[in-house]
Amino acid sequence: xxxxxxxxxxxxxxxxxxxxxxxxxxxxxxxxxxxxxxxxxxxxxxxxxxxxxxxxxxxxxxxxxxxxxxxxxxxxxxxxxxxxxxxxxxxxxxxxxxxxxxxxxxxxxxxxxxxxxxxxxxxxxxxxxxxxxxxxxxxxxxxxxxxxxxxxxxxxxxxxxxxxxxxxxxxxxxxxxxxxxxxxxxxxxxxxxxxxxxxxxxxxxxxxxxxxxxxxxxxxxxxxxxxxxxxxxxxxxxxxxxxxxxxxxxxxxxxxxxxxxxxxxxxxxxxxxxxxxxxxxxxxxxxxxxxxxxxxxxxxxxxxxxxxxxxxxxxxxxxxxxxxxxxxxxxxxxxxxxxxxxxxxxxxxxxxxxxxxxxxxxxxxxxxxxx
Amino acid sequence: xxxxxxxxxxxxxxxxxxxxxxxxxxxxxxxxxxxxxxxxxxxxxxxxxxxxxxxxxxxxxxxxxxxxxxxxxxxxxxxxxxxxxxxxxxxxxxxxxxxxxxxxxxxxxxxxxxxxxxxxxxxxxxxxxxxxxxxxxxxxxxxxxxxxxxxxxxxxxxxxxxxxxxxxxxxxxxxxxxxxxxxxxxxxxxxxxxxxxxxxxxxxxxxxxxxxxxxxxxxxxxxxxxxxxxxxxxxxxxxxxxxxxxxxxxxxxxxxxxxxxxxxxxxxxxxxxxxxxxxxxxxxxxxxxxxxxxxxxxxxxxxxxxxxxxxxxxxxxxxxxxxxxxxxxxxxxxxxxxxxxxxxxxxxxxxxxxxxxxxxxxxxxxxxxxxx
Numbered sequence: 248x249x250x251x252x253x254x255x256x257x258x259x260x261x262x263x264x265x266x267x268x269x270x271x272x273x274x275x276x277x278x279x280x281x282x283x284x285x286x287x288x289x290x291x292x293x294x295x296x297x298x299x300x301x302x303x304x305x306x307x308x309x310x311x312x313x314x315x316x317x318x319x320x321x322x323x324x325x326x327x328x329x330x331x332x333x334x335x336x337x338x339x340x341x342x343x344x345x346x347x348x349x350x351x352x353x354x355x356x357x358x359x360x361x362x363x364x365x366x367x368x369x370x371x372x373x374x375x376x377x378x379x380x381x382x383x384x385x386x387x388x389x390x391x392x393x394x395x396x397x398x399x400x401x402x403x404x405x406x407x408x409x410x411x412x413x414x415x416x417x418x419x420x421x422x423x424x425x426x427x428x429x430x431x432x433x434x435x436x437x438x439x440x441x442x443x444x445x446x447x448x449x450x451x452x453x454x455x456x457x458x459x460x461x462x463x464x465x466x467x468x469x470x471x472x473x474x475x476x477x478x479x480x481x482x483x484x485x486x487x488x489x490x491x492x493x494x495x496x497x498x499x500x501x502x503x504x505x506x507x508x509x510x511x512x513x514x515x516x517x518x519x520x521x522x523x524x525x526x527x528x529x530x531x532x533x534x535x536x537x538x539x540x541x542x543x544x545x546x547x548x549x550x551x552x553x554x555x556x557x558x559x560x561x562x563x564x565x566x567x568x569x570x571x572x573x574x575x576x577x578x579x580x581x582x583x584x585x586x587x588x589x590x591x592x593x594x595x596x597x598x599x600x601x602x603x604x605x606x607x608x609x610x611x612x613x614x615x616x617x618x
Numbered sequence: 619x620x621x622x623x624x625x626x627x628x629x630x631x632x633x634x635x636x637x638x639x640x641x642x643x644x645x646x647x648x649x650x651x652x653x654x655x656x657x658x659x660x661x662x663x664x665x666x667x668x669x670x671x672x673x674x675x676x677x678x679x680x681x682x683x684x685x686x687x688x689x690x691x692x693x694x695x696x697x698x699x700x701x702x703x704x705x706x707x708x709x710x711x712x713x714x715x716x717x718x719x720x721x722x723x724x725x726x727x728x729x730x731x732x733x734x735x736x737x738x739x740x741x742x743x744x745x746x747x748x749x750x751x752x753x754x755x756x757x758x759x760x761x762x763x764x765x766x767x768x769x770x771x772x773x774x775x776x777x778x779x780x781x782x783x784x785x786x787x788x789x790x791x792x793x794x795x796x797x798x799x800x801x802x803x804x805x806x807x808x809x810x811x812x813x814x815x816x817x818x819x820x821x822x823x824x825x826x827x828x829x830x831x832x833x834x835x836x837x838x839x840x841x842x843x844x845x846x847x848x849x850x851x852x853x854x855x856x857x858x859x860x861x862x863x864x865x866x867x868x869x870x871x872x873x874x875x876x877x878x879x880x881x882x883x884x885x886x887x888x889x890x891x892x893x894x895x896x897x898x899x900x901x902x903x904x905x906x907x908x909x910x911x912x913x914x915x916x917x918x919x920x921x922x923x924x925x926x927x928x929x930x931x932x933x934x935x936x937x938x939x940x941x942x943x944x945x946x947x948x949x950x951x952x953x954x955x956x957x958x959x960x961x962x963x964x965x966x967x968x969x970x971x972x973x974x975x976x977x978x979x980x981x982x983x984x985x986x987x988x989x990x
Binding site: 266268269272273276277280283284286287288289290291292293294295335337338339340352355356357363364365366367368369370371372373374375376377378379381382384385388389392395396399407408409410411412413414415416417419420421423424425429432433436437440441443444448530531532533535536538539540542543544546547548551552553554556557558562576579580583584585586587590 | 937
């Protein structure tokens with residue numbers, strides 16, 4: 248049995264290596280991609296351009312503009328003279344928002360009857376950016392107003408001050424998390440694409456029938472088909488891991504062995520899913536399309552786009568069947584927090600169970616398809 | 619040698635052949651026409667729930683009536699729950715490691731005395747920075763509640779001025795409204811991928827070689843294919859748009875005609891690049907790997923879909939703007955939410971057209987050379 252399996256694996260590797268474009272691509276492209284993308288992924292909402300229309304032109308209006316500009320989130324980038332010009336800048340997306348300081352604003356702050364108010368308008372078409380820019384603008388204006396009020400009464404204001412301390416990532420940069428997600432996603436894509444062609448390609452060119460008359464047993468066939476993508480995935484993972492550690496200085500606070508073990512389980516589960524798709528589809532074109540849909544489903548339910556806890560209960564349950572969910576949680580925790588493997592037992596078990604169940608399901612499906 | 623009339627005829631023959639292929643393969647037809655809509659539905663659904671629960675650990679060294687009132691107020695609406703009560707800072711780190719809580723609130727001794735005396739009282743909020751997005755959300759939602767608690771207890775003092783905040787285009791900052799148009803760019807990668815796979819399949823099966831022996835020229839073959847897939851892609855996009863508007867109730871304030879035109883523009887850019895890529899690639903699995911890595915994965919990181927485009931370096935910006943999806947996300951959000959016209963959108967539209975035209979011409983040139 249080992250002999251048969253070995254010859255199949257050798258055949259698979261020869262076939263893979265014979266396509267130099269593919270080999271170069273799956274080994275070099277992920278590396279290139281993590282280098283380029285890691286460098287360019289944003290740290291967070293910073294330096295968003297805002298236009299200011301200052302009709303007041305007083306020391307106070309200038310003070311407000313400086314306070315806004317001094318926040319991390321906002322850069323005052325334009326001073327249009329007319330409201331319409333500012334509006335056009337927002338429409339075109341050149342600025343994320345505009346601040347209007349009305350004429351007589353400073354005078355109104357001293358008046359007992361009038362309410363002095365500036366207007367902040369934010370482009371809500373990108374909701375994450377809008378929410379953070381908005382709260383930065385609001386707190387900048389508020390603290391300026393509070394200081395003025397304290398200065399007027401010369402008595403400290405009561406109330407509760409919140410001091411934030413962020414563990415593992417003091418500046419709360421979005422970059423470490425994004426880069427780690429990139430590793431998981433790229434490994435996922437490459438592995439699943441190499442794996443999904445396994446059965447369907449043989450079927451398309453007519454060699455599946457030939458394989459079915461050889462003494463090769465179904466489980467052996469599938470195991471042989473699983474090895475190459477797993478090797479490719481592992482090489483990808485290791486190369487990207489080195490880049491991320493050396494070039495981007497992402498911390499590795501946990502056990503490397505634990506991460507390696509989880510990565511093997513993860514790749515196994517992904518490959519099992521890919522082989523199931525491969526046995527169920529009729530052509531490579533179909534298989535690729537299904538993989539694309541599967542990739543989107545995984546991205547959706549893995550906690551990468553939105554935290555899993557915000558999903559309805561039913562979807563949270565379905566997400567247990569998505570290997571990416573367990574792997575993302577594990578790799579983030581191990582690398583950024585140094586979580587011990589004992590705390591990741593649920594993820595480990597889930598990945599192992601998914602791999603075994605999918606592999607058995609694939610074997611049964613394959614026997615129905617070939618008989 | 620060949621008259622334009624004949625060339626047109628041959629292109630038409632290619633178009634007819636491609637349509638027949640598509641119609642005889644219902645699975646494929648379904649996947650190009652309806653799969654974008656199905657995927658959009660899946661993606662959009664998860665964005666309909668804006669607020670998640672925040673699970674909090676509590677370290678209350680004060681244990682005063684004031685600190686208890688403060689905690690009651692924080693957890694009153696059920697969005698924030700106290701799941702663990704701890705006695706030390708080390709326990710918080712341990713809970714974060716195991717992923718059991720999202721944040722921890724530390725109330726120092728003397729908190730109650732300060733609140734009662736109406737002098738500033740401090741609390742510490744410890745967040746798990748390994749999930750920066752979640753941490754930022756937790757901070758802002760806790761800060762809002764703290765502010766409400768403070769306001770009710772401090773002597774009202776008139777601030778001399780304030781800011782009135784208005785949000786345009788998406789008044790309640792619903793993330794779904796901004797994500798659904800943006801995600802159109804992601805799901806519309808499918809039709810161009812189908813095109814590239816179609817060409818690779820003809821190479822693999824050898825029918826491309828047969829085609830070369832016919833009078834059909836390279837450009838007729840490529841343009842004919844491009845037109846069919848472009849048309850299917852636009853129909854698929856309209857199905858997805860209908861779903862977004864009628865099912866998810868996402869506003870669409872621009873012109874549908876312009877949407878069709880600019881979506882065709884986006885597909886043209888993607889398909890031109892796909893044609894160019896397929897010139898150098900012989901197998902379906904390689905071409906699909908390239909398209910997923912070049913178009914799909916970067917669209918989540920570099921296009922402004924989730925995070926702002928990184929403007930700190932020229933390389934990052936060049937990279938972001940070389941992706942067609944970056945431009946289409948601006949277009950789709952502009953049309954759906956801002957309701958703006960071509961006057962404000964000509965820049966991304968022109969960028970997409972330039973990409974499409976340049977890559978299509980390049981692939982025709984390369985194709986001719988390869989056959990010759």
